[in-house]
Amino acid sequence: MLWIALLLVVPAQCLKPVVLVPGALATTIEAKLDKSERSHFYCSKSSDWYTLWLKLESLFAPAVNCWADNFKMEFDKGVFSNTPGVETRVPGFGASHSLDYVDETHFISYFKDLVERVLSLPGAREGVTVRAAPYDFRYSPPSRESQLYFQRLKKLIEDTYGASNNTRVVLITHSLGGLTTSTFLHSVSQQWKDKHLHAWVSAAGVFGGAVKEVKVLVSHGIDNLPDFISSRLVQREVARTIMGNYFMLPSYPLWGKDEILVRTPNVNYTLGNFEQLFADMGVKDGVEKWATVRNASYTGDPGVKTYCFNGKDIPTSASFYYENQKDFPDEVPETVPGDGDGTVPARSLQVCHNWDSTVQVTEYSGSDAGEHDKIIENKEFIKSVIELIS
Numbered sequence: 001m002l003w004i005a006l007l008l009v010v011p012a013q014c015l016k017p018v019v020l021v022p023g024a025l026a027t028t029i030e031a032k033l034d035k036s037e038r039s040h041f042y043c044s045k046s047s048d049w050y051t052l053w054l055k056l057e058s059l060f061a062p063a064v065n066c067w068a069d070n071f072k073m074e075f076d077k078g079v080f081s082n083t084p085g086v087e088t089r090v091p092g093f094g095a096s097h098s099l100d101y102v103d104e105t106h107f108i109s110y111f112k113d114l115v116e117r118v119l120s121l122p123g124a125r126e127g128v129t130v131r132a133a134p135y136d137f138r139y140s141p142p143s144r145e146s147q148l149y150f151q152r153l154k155k156l157i158e159d160t161y162g163a164s165n166n167t168r169v170v171l172i173t174h175s176l177g178g179l180t181t182s183t184f185l186h187s188v189s190q191q192w193k194d195k196h197l198h199a200w201v202s203a204a205g206v207f208g209g210a211v212k213e214v215k216v217l218v219s220h221g222i223d224n225l226p227d228f229i230s231s232r233l234v235q236r237e238v239a240r241t242i243m244g245n246y247f248m249l250p251s252y253p254l255w256g257k258d259e260i261l262v263r264t265p266n267v268n269y270t271l272g273n274f275e276q277l278f279a280d281m282g283v284k285d286g287v288e289k290w291a292t293v294r295n296a297s298y299t300g301d302p303g304v305k306t307y308c309f310n311g312k313d314i315p316t317s318a319s320f321y322y323e324n325q326k327d328f329p330d331e332v333p334e335t336v337p338g339d340g341d342g343t344v345p346a347r348s349l350q351v352c353h354n355w356d357s358t359v360q361v362t363e364y365s366g367s368d369a370g371e372h373d374k375i376i377e378n379k380e381f382i383k384s385v386i387e388l389i390s
Contacts, residue, residue, distance in 0.1 A: 014123070014390070015121055015122075015123045015124060015164075015389060015390060016167055016168065016198050016388070016389040017128065017129050017130070017160045017167060017169050018129065018130040018131070018170050018171075018385075019130075019131050019132075019133055019153075019160055019170075019171055019172070020099055020111055020114075020130065020131070020132045020172050020173075020177075021153070021171060021172070021173040021174075021177035021178075021180060021181050022099050022110070022111070022132070022135075022137075022173075022175075022177050023173075023175025023177050023204070023206075024137040024176040024244055024248070025054070025102065025137060025222070026102050026110050026134075026137070027053070027090055027134035027135060027136065027137055028053065028054070028090065028091055028092065028104070028134065029052045029071075029088055029089075029090055029136055029138075030049045030050065030051055030052060030088065030089050030090070031050060031052035031070055031088050032047060032049050032050075032086075032087045032088075032089075033045060033070065033085060033086060033087075034046050034085050034087070035084070035086070036085060039065065039066065039069035040062070040065050040066065042062065043065065043066035043069065044066070049089070052067070052070055052071055052088065054102055054103040055103070055104045055105075056103055056104075056105065059225060059235075060225075060229055060230055061229065061231055064231050064234055064235070065234060068235070068237065069083070070083070070086050071138075071238055072237070072238045072241040073138060073241040073242055073243060074241070075241065075285055075288075075289055078288065079143075080139060080143060080241075080243040080289075080292075088136060090134050090135060092134055093132070093134060093156070094131050094132070094133075094159075095127060095131065095132055096115060096119065096126050096127050096130050096131060097112075097115060097132075098134055099115070099132040100112035100115055109377065111132070111174075111376060113376075113377050113382060114172070114376060114385060115130055117382050117385075117386060118130045118385075118386070118389065121386070128160070128163050129164070131156060131160055133152070133156055135149045136149075137176060137244050138242050138244050139243050139244065140243050140244045140246075140247035140293055140296065140297075141180075141247070141293070141296040142292075142296045143243060146180075150184050150187055154184075154188060154192075157169050157171075157196050157197070161195075161196045167198075168195075168197055169196055169197055169198060170200070170201060170385075170389050171197060171199070171200040171304075172200075172203070172385065173200070173201070173202050174203045174375075175203075175204050175205065175206050176206055176244065176248060177205075178203075178204070178207060179205060179206055179247075179299070181200065181302075182205075182297070182299050182302055183296070183297050183298045185200075185303065186298035186300070190303050193302075199304065199305040199307060200305070200306045200307070201306075201307045201309065201385060201388065202306060202307070202308050202309065202352055203309045203376050203381065204310055204343075204344060204349065204373075204375050204376075205308070205348075205349060205351070205352055206343075206344045206349075207299045207348055207349070207351035207352060208250065208254035208299065208345075208347060208348035208351050209248050209249050209250040209251045209348055210248055210249075210250065210317075210345065210348060211250055211261060211316075211317045211319060211345060212344075213245055213248045213249050214249065214250070214262060214320065215320055215332075215333065215335075216245055217236075217239060217245060217249075217281070217283070217286075218277070218320070218328075218329045218333070219236060219329050219332050220232060220235075220236060220332060221234070221235025221238065222238065222239050222242075222245075232332075240283050243289070243292070246286075246289050246292070246294075247293040249290065250348075251294070251297070254347055254348060254351070255347075256270075258270050259271070260319055261319050261320070262277065262319065262321070262322075262333070263319065263321035263322070264321070264325055264328050265322070265323070265324070265325045266325050267280065274287070275287045278290070299351050300355075301355045301357050302355065303357060304357055305357055305359050306355060306358045307358075307360045307384070308352040308353060308355075308358050308361045308362070309362045309364070309375060309381055310341055310344075310346075310349035310350070310362075310364075310375070311340070311342065311363070311364050311365075311367075311369070311370020311371055311375055312340070312341065312349075312365055313339065313365045313366055314339075314341055314366065314370060315337035315340075315342070316338055316339060316340025316342055316343065316344065316345050316346070317335050317336075317340075317345075318336050318337060318338030320333035320334065320336065321333055321334050321336065322334070341370055341371060341372040341375070342367060342371045343372035343373075344372060362381075362384065364378060364380070
């Protein structure tokens with residue numbers, strides 16, 4: 001009967017464990033309030049822990065004003081932080097299902113299909129075979145919060161490796177999670193990577209930034225809800241305080257310093273005159289915020305076997321223009337499309353194509369298979385992951 005016992009043991013030993021690193025807006029953030037005053041008469045100034053992100057109804061007017069006051073960040077002497085009286089935390093670190101959905105009501109699915117498929121494999125164990133590493137996406141390197149996250153991520157990988165009979169881990173990242181992971185991998189030794197990591201699967205990595213982030217800061221806020229439901233300008237004011245939004249701006253030299261990103265009748269804005277853009281759109285500390293993060297990422301070779309997945313042939317923001325100067329910056333500009341996955345331009349997605357450590361590049365054409373958020377639910381993508389970890 002020994003052969004039966006071996007059959008039961010071998011799948012668990014062969015199955016490579018997975019650690020998931022999400023993109024922006026995909027992590028649950030909880031808040032606890034102890035504020036000295038209310039921002040509006042209908043807003044709470046004290047509370048126990050509750051879901052700050054994402055609770056869809058909190059983005060509807062007038063509740064969006066309360067959400068904005070608690071979600072926004074302060075910036076003082078180069079440091080981003082919560083506003084006074086707001087304490088935040090990210091639940092579900094190390095759990096299997098904490099990234100299944102984006103929102104509290106489970107209306108917007110995220111890694112759910114992938115997690116369920118991994119856990120259906122012989123030998124898979126809840127809380128061991130697949131584990132989530134959520135983070136507060138409002139922060140980015142080089143913040144203290146990001147450094148603490150890197151420490152937690154490193155320990156999670158080590159613990160997952162140990163709990164899986166010293167089987168090396170497969171990192172799976174999406175969107176901003178790719179840039180975050182690239183920067184994390186640069187912070188650990190090659191010896192550590194060789195011991196603990198089998199491979200890295202990057203889906204829709206925003207390695208060189210996204211032009212869409214320019215519109216987020218100039219006019220748009222962080223989601224596409226119409227003004228009669230939410231308030232775009234309230235959300236824009238919040239977006240202008242968020243460290244992560246500056247971290248994801250287009251980066252040099254992937255974008256040239258003279259390449260136009262926003263065109264108006266009076267001024268054309270490029271990376272070369274972003275200082276003027278921030279001034280003209282009324283963000284007095286925008287240059288300092290940008291300077292805090294603009295050299296904080298690392299997108300060189302990660303030193304880990306990499307599988308790079310991205311979408312293509314989908315209209316993606318390449319630049320924006322205002323026909324009338326009076327519309328800048330409060331109205332929504334017209335979009336000049338280019339190639340990409342609908343959110344991230346091709347040149348940013350394809351940074352990982354050129355790494356020596358990249359062993360496979362897979363591009364999905366069209367919105368059904370390769371759209372920025374849909375790619376991790378693509379059945380072919382999930383199949384590729386299962387083949388890699390099995």
